[in-house]
């Protein structure tokens with residue numbers, strides 16, 4: 001059995017286990033490549049039946065237009081219920097990354113919105129596409145990550161996980177975040193997308209894009225991003241390595257416009273994908289902090 | 297490894313060919329999971345860093361931060377142990393001591409390392425990491441040789457069923473790469489390994505710091521002719537480790553998109569399942585044949601562990617989650633009682649007779665430990681008497697489940713022989729168990745009150761009936777008996793004290809009436825007796841419901857009738 005098939009079997013097992021043992025699971029659909037893989041695995045888990053839980057997208061309204069188009073087309077095609085949630089109150093009060101800074105913006109438009117949406121929907125389990133190889137604080141994350149009734153993560157209070165026996169017991173109000181892709185690496189994800197021919201947002205493929213070059217970072221200019229003195233957008237052959245909000249997602253210079261080229265680039269570059277995210281660099285150990293507060 | 301600048305990707309057909317080569321090469325890559333065990337400072341972080349670095353499993357930006365932080369300059373000017381630094385910081389701050397998973401790949405295999413640092417929680421963490429591992433790297437410092445910890449690591453690895461042990465003698469550079477040092481350690485360890493019945497134990501001398509025999513051979517130990525550590529990791533045969541003989545398919549989920557399709561979804565725990573196979577469904581015992589093996593990618597003629605598939609049967613049989621499909625000709629043990637080795641992982645100790653939840657395959661059942669047979673001293677492997685198992689202790693216990701489980705011995709089948717125990721109140725995962733086999737142990741010596749309790753299902757109790765006659769007493773007797781209590785009426789009030797002592801020793805519920813009912817002998821604890829005055833109750837029904845409440849069919853009762861034999 002190849003390693004990808006072994007990972008696939010493990011992930012399908014996790015997804016089915018959650019569907020069987022929780023009252024109301026939901027899949028956090030972020031439109032990115034990891035979500036795309038997770039969706040394919042969920043399709044496989046319940047074939048020929050439909051995926052028995054809805055998708056939830058937390059829309060910060062700062063997503064790329066191409067992402068939203070892809071999301072709507074894709075979800076319609078596979079016939080899944082899509083819930084879109086936005087922290088409209090914060091948006092109305094003028095929350096944006098330029099004014100609040102990325103930390104606070106993320107706390108309101110992502111973390112708060114997510115917690116509210118989960119509470120509103122009464123969801124007791126939420127699938128996320130995070131992987132352990134993404135970031136240092138994720139290396140010890142469980143497959144079933146326990147959250148208290150405030151949606152918060154207590155790294156000291158996680159349950160030991162042995163074999164493929166997951167403890168799904170929770171009290172009312174508590175929930176579990178489930179990471180079926182825990183053991184996948186970024187390269188595995190691309191390899192699988194290639195083998196399975198999984199549809200992904202075109203932004204992962206290189207083409208000439210309007211970018212602001214800021215130090216080593218390439219930042220897109222959607223959503224009226226304020227420019228610093230002397231900055232002006234230029235056409236750069238580039239692509240996204242991971243997708244988030246327009247301001248926080250840095251692009252990389254790249255010529256990779258096909259999957260094999262992306263894979264080739266990965267083998268050569270060997271930079272962790274979050275490096276291009278503005279947000280994780282804000283503060284030392286910032287991911288761990290955000291997770292404690294309820295971020296994914 | 298050269299440092300790579302962010303910059304335009306040099307596109308072109310040569311690179312593309314490389315990607316295609318890589319895709320072809322990795323098309324057959326297997327997955328190997330291993331744990332690393334060692335005491336603090338044996339060089340575990342350095343070794344993992346070395347493996348990640350030499351196999352290029354490290355990102356440039358991570359390396360850059362290591363370069364920046366490198367204080368003690370070793371070879372290449374890098375302190376490789378800093379690559380796995382995340383947990384070290386935590387250890388120093390005394391926070392989470394836990395299992396961290398790390399990933400790297402070579403063209404031959406993809407590797408998952410379960411890295412278990414720290415020693416306070418060592419047993420718990422190592423058991424967790426070991427539960428899914430194919431191989432354990434056991435580090436020994438060449439200067440100190442086999443320490444009690446080394447034995448403990450090997451014991452836990454074998455207990456959790458890791459088929460391959462790689463005893464890795466590190467820091468050979470500090471003993472001048474002398475062969476005798478290595479040989480002496482190997483010989484000492486071999487003695488011990490025999491005792492463990494470990495299946496495959498290899499020995500390798502390395503220097504994690506200088507890289508000798510880790511990825512590259514190096515020139516310092518020409519006397520060692522075996523494979524390097526990475527070569528061994530890449531080639532150790534693991535496909536035979538999986539049980540492909542005994543087909544076990546725990547049903548996880550029933551897929552019913554329409555009336556024409558009814559499929560049983562699950563991950564094959566062991567064995568091979570083929571279309572047309574004769575199947576028995578547990579626990580119902582109904583039989584059928586495999587009509588089809590369905591997957592998103594098409595139907596299969598056969599499927600094997602650990603594939604996740606969906607099985608359809610030829611006959612309409614009522615099957616739900618928790619049931620197990622097996623070959624009619626090869627069935628697991630079925631039963632409520634078994635013996636198991638338990639690793640305890642919670643602050644609150646394991647005790648007999650406490651209610652637990654037990655999860656095994658796709659079943660979760662109520663269960664309890666009937667008895668702790670012994671505790672294992674993990675330094676000497678000796679057996680000790682114990683009434684509890686504390687956090688990080690290991691012991692052999694007899695377990696009784698509320699419903700029958702379908703299981704195999706863990707040594708024969710890791711998937712159907714392993715279970716976890718869960719606290720039904722706090723929901724914590726309390727411990728992990730490895731089934732030894734059905735409980736065939738026969739107790740010797742006098743029968744204990746605990747054994748009586750287990751058999752009878754309730755504690756002894758005295759009902760004192762005031763202002764009631766023998767007729768009423770016998771009606772009460774009938775009522776309680778029909779409810780499942782082992783009950784009798786004391787007809788000899790003159791020898792009351794003697795009679796009640798005997799009845800309590802035997803574990804019975806006794807009903808006494810007449811003059812004797814007025815006083816309870818000293819032998820009877822206050823919470824195991826009730827006085828019922830017929831004159832105070834309107835009718836007999838009221839009296840009986842008061843009695844049942846006292847017996848504890850209501851909340852907080854003293855002598856609740858446990859269901860089944862004492863659960």
Ligand SMILES: Nc1nc2c(ncn2[C@@H]2O[C@H](COP(=O)(O)OP(=O)(O)O)[C@@H](O)[C@H]2O)c(=O)[nH]1
Nearest residue numbers: 336337338339340341342377466467503504505
């Ligand atoms: N001389 C020598 N030192 C080593 C070797 N491996 C590790 N060390 C050193 O031993 C110390 C502890 O190593 P570390 O990897 O942090 O140990 P850990 O606590 O097991 O993770 C560090 O100072 C390392 O540089 C080796 O092969 N030779």
